[in-house]
Amino acid sequence: MIFYCESRIFSGQERMFLTAACALSLDTKCILIVNRMNASAIEFSKKNGNFSEINLLDNFDQRFSSLLVWFRWNRISSLSLFLKKNRLQHSTICVSQGRIESGNVGVIAGKLARLNVISYIPMVHSHVEMGSGKFSGVMKGLLCSILYKLPDSFITISNEVAIELRGNCKAEIKVVENFAQQRDLEHIKEPPALLDDKEYYKLILPGRLLNKQKGQLDLVKALKIVSEKTSQKIVCYIVGDGPDKDLINTEIYKLCLNQNIFMLGNRSDLLSIMYECDLVVLPSIFEGVPLVLLEAAILGKDIIASDIIGFKEYLSGNDVFSPSNPDSLADKIISKLQKPTIRAVYSKSLQYLISRNEKLFTDDFRKALSALSSGLFIEENK
Template sequence: MTETPRVFHLITRLLKGGAEAKTIATVQGLEGYEFTVGYGAEADPDQVAALEQDGIRTQRFRTIRHYNPVTTVPAVLAVARYLRKHEFDLVHTHSTEAGIIGRFAAALAGTPAVVHTVHGVPFADDRNDLLERFILACERAAAPRTDRIVTNADAIADDYLRRGIGQLEQYTTVYSGIDLEQFRDVEPAVDIDGDGVRILMVGRLADGKGFDVLLEALEQLPAEAVSVYLVGDGPQRAFLEREIARRGFEETVSLLGYRSDVPAIMAACDVFVLPSYREGTPRVITEAMASGLPVVATDIAGIPEQVADGDSGYLIQPGDETALASRLEELIASRERRQAFGAAGRERVTRFSDEQMLADLEAVYQELL
């Protein structure tokens, strides 16, 4: 091992999502390591610039693409060549595609230690069955090439083990952490000024996040009772604009795009929703709880370890717009319940601090190195 351990992180896309935020927080927060961050064809220039300004090397691999099996073998070979050249002590992969590519590349390069973080479960009812079987086969094949599999929740580890991915002793749970203080005592955003109860959803505008479920649920609620704000950007923006217009929600639903002032937006809202079909342990739910917002989210992956159903929010099944509408209706009708759930969430969220996340990852690194 080199005097200062050299650690290579590899992620499929370096965009502005939860997996990227956790990866960047890790390389910026852990001291005593020389980090390099590799990423695939899709990247946000601001994310790359932020890393490089912090003295962290970056490397782009154009053959790493989101669910593109054609480029998988060339990507494995490209990453393996890079790993051999730079002689890293540890490879830490993130997300499905980079996790598979990076672990096979590390095996080819002979990297001494390999860690993989599962940020979100890639298996869901709304996904193509053939693709699901392909991903499962790849995950099973990559697991023996992994020293430690880090999950964002115990439930995710249990799910992977039930699917025959790896062995129990390989798994460690490290909750995604945030800077809790950023979400406390924040001045509300002045442009969040809609009438009624203000409902917020934050996430990449992409398939699987459940925006369609939220719009269907809104059909069952009186329009004058709510104002809805969607924060984020992505490939479904044009579709959502059309759907909002088609349903006559122009006065009810606002698409705010990407915003850097999420704490202020949360401070101005009353309820947070995340009706996703697939997740890990979403940082954005932690942020909402730290902001004192009641949460309505799907009962999947690590979310039940964040949201206590009936105490700090409500859990629903994926795709159940009727249940979402019913739970929102209850929260709209009762300010007292919203306040009680929000207070419970603030108490519960302390286990999801960035300090705890970094300490847990440091322990994994030290054990392997």
């Protein structure tokens, strides 16, 4: 089995994918192809896996990948030749696709090498959802519709995402649900401002600083509305790093909220900070099933989230708000302030998710790979 991961970041999608790949590599001959810029992914794979080869993929600009992938033929051809040389031992390639635009160098190379191509994809989205204009969103959608037809099969992370995926392709789809590690809380060596002040109601938004997906600006704008409608002392922590750090910080200062909203960057003690907060806010515009939702639920936290696939099947209707709508988010926060004893209701699906562990996840992933390989996966390992 060959695993392909071209992402430069090591977020929840990559962690799930490489957890499965590492588990398989411990008792099966596997090759990993990974972006050389993703140091965390490489370290994780070496520590937890036993790959016969780890090949480092040169980094490239992944913007406009739905279009530019068709012009990356030197890269695709080189990878295809490598796959052909290994085809007798490895007839299947599993490609990590955080979005359908990503990972397509691996998908196309795999198709050219006549391998069985399996896509591991956590979400389906439209470019209008992502903030594209009507015309550009339609054009990007047409380009992406072709990309959904390339893999021979898919592994995704929930039944709801699978339903969306079936609207874009006719390939076989298997669902392997996520898991989150049950981790001990660590001591907070440098507590963020006001964390210990009992007079403040504390909110936290963890996640990559990518506003078009995670919706951090919606929360900033909502908190301005909340501050004008209530006298409650509020503090908010935005935890994470990413390309929109300056954009979010500028909006915080523009709305004079720099004494109430603090950007903490990446924190190894995120779970400990989250545990001390009153409310976890997840205002994503599109999403799979983020690990932070599972981590917050494991801690038993009060949670509100946008009413999208990825959240709405895991929380009650009282705990979701309209996506891309600061007014709706502000109203939900105010309702929590007014009734602090009424906490989020976890659905049975979420309760099941937080009961899952790494072994269940890797076992399910292995079964999905075997089924989608049509017996080839079994033959490879005889």
